[in-house]
Amino acid sequence: MTTTGGRTAPAPTTRPPLQLSTVHPGATRRYRLAGFTLHPQMRMAGAVDRSALPAVRGLREGGAEDFAWMDRLDExxxxxxxxxxHAYMLDRLRLVVSDDPKRPGYVYIDEELGQGVLLAAEEERTSQDLLWEALAAARDDTLVNCITTADHWAVGVGLAARLDIGQEGYLAVRGMGEPAPYLASGHFL
Structure with missing residues (x-):
């Protein structure tokens, strides 16, 4: 809290200037008029072809000790x-991270739903490994959300896993480029 002129006001927060938008014309118009750039998103869904799953190495289970570098990567x-x-998600989801500090990256996996929920990495090779790990946790059907054109590496993985591709709305950003390699979460952008 800060005090200004005898009044207490909430402390300013720094939130990244990004939002998810539906394809509804009113939503897209409002975000665009507010100065956001709209990046089309895709989603991939279906049953993973288990025979396509590669052996992925260089990953490990993550924990709270990883939050500091994860936040630097997010920044x-x-x-x-x-x-x-991160603490909230770790209590509810499985966290898998890159074992190589020179290739930082992480993915949260909802094992109940059998899908990755949020993925961030420094480079595409790590992103691909993390997405394959999330797909390995898939049950009958899975979903990979929030794929923008900057994340075509995810399209390649999804197609190799025999998932179907479709359009899903927009990632709206203001004052920054498309975050990549990054698959946003609807709850925790």
Whole structure:
């Protein structure tokens, strides 16, 4: 909290200037008029072809000790760290991280739903490995959301896993480029 002229006001927050938008014309118009650039998103869904799953190496289970470098990676990719959201997600989701500090990256996996929920990495090779790990956790059907044109590496993985591709709305960003390699979460952009 800050005090100005005897009044207490909430402390300013720094939130990355990104939002998810539906294809509804009113939503896209509002975001565009507010100065956001709209990046079309794709989604991939279906049953993973288990025979296509590669042996992925260089990953390990993550934990709270990884949050500091994860927030630094988030800062570079999306303009801000996830901060306390990481602890919340870790309590509910499986965290898998790159074992190589020169190739930082992470993915949260919802094992109940059998899908990756949020993925961020420094480079595409790590992103691909993390997405394959998430797809290996898939049950009957899975979903890969929030794929922008900057993340065509995810399209390649999804097509190799025999998932179907479709259009899903927009990632709206203001004052920054498309975060990549990055697959946003609807709840924790």
């Amino acid at each position: 570079r990719l999306r303009g801000g760290g996830h901060g306390p959201d």
